[in-house]
Amino acid sequence: MSSSEQLEEFMNGLIRRNPGEPEFHQAVHEVAQHILPFIQANPKYEKAQILQRLTEPDRIVSFRVCWEDDEGSVRTQRGYRVQHSNAIGPYKGGIRFHDNVTQSILKFLAFEQTFKNSLTGLPMGGGKGGSDFNPKGKSDREIMRFCQSFMTELCRHIGPFTDVPAGDIGVGGREISYMFGQYKRIRNEFTGVLTGKGLAFGGSEIRVEATGYGVVYFMEDMLAQKGEKLEGKVCAVSGSGNVAQYAVEKLLALGAKVITMSDSSGAIHDPDGITTEKLAFIKHLKEVKRGRISEYCDEYPNARYLDGKRPWGVPCDLAFPCATQNEISGEDATLLVQNGCKGVSEGANMPSTKEAIDTFQKARIMFAPSKAANAGGVAVSGLEMTQNSMRLSWSREELNQRLRAIMGDIHRKCVQYGKSDDGHVDYLKGANIAGFVKVADAMLAYGVI
């Protein structure tokens, strides 16, 4: 059987077993295209059916979450925790609150997380959780009641040696604090059961910055591989949450020019470049005022607002999608390449569609998939767990150095497994194989479980 026939047969079976879950199919396809040929060349994995086993989560918990809104109405949401694989450590991965959360989205995220966490070199398995709760426009007290209700059920499924959730879209420091408080209260236990905690109660320095910084460090390493630098590069960033904010901060620190950011309503294009002061305005707008990015153009009239649009039509040297899944379509990718974009580092999870990835790879531009490029966040979460276990805290400098070293290591592994004879590096292939090998070897060692 040819490798494309083999992939088709594998995907047909997966789609049959997991109907109506397009995001999960997409994430598995992205991995299986490289892992199937790798398995064929390494038959020990084939005999043990490692890929088949890895595409079935260990378990999925789904539960009702009831809470009362400020008007006193009872609201019902669905909560989930997908525990994908604990082959190399406790389940680890974020919690997402967004009205588009489905089982398919959390399964794709948990699957990706297993490979990402393996790439960090730290002992963490993969998981993901969340709810279709929409935090937009909710009061602080509504957020608190929802988080407490969510944790009242979740707390029986997690633990510092079992499953350690963190933040993701819609879940930041405020939500983690409410959930940690509730866990501590119900279990009468102060443990490192969540990461992304406040600094006063077991949180780690650099955790908020880590994903955004890591995405830029990875681009720095890809450029260095080609003898190039970030300095002077024109960058398009999407998103305006935690990942985007700290990616922009690091890009500015390294001398790049950032001309776009966005939110779910639209994008801003600032031809003069987003400066440190302008970034502070966005941070305040998003973290304190919880307003819309369009307000940037009222403050800085030279910028234009692209209503309902993403930033990919704006010419740039490098693109940093830091908003959400499938935010770069095939057409967006064609536009980026036509406009001279030479590299993409994914800050969000799976922001490029299959067509977009095909376009980037055909154009042979640098493409860093999220499981490698955005692993800095979960890596520092792993270091938060280490500090909690040791009952001490490392300094900012120490953590930033460790983060930098981990991102460099991930880049090296991608090159090791993804470099072809002509010197071109397929970072997607490299990340998939490097992430797979460690998990697969652990699974082989355990026998059939």
Ligand code: GLU
């Ligand atoms: N949600 C983040 C991710 O996608 C972080 C997960 C964590 O820190 O556990 O990797």
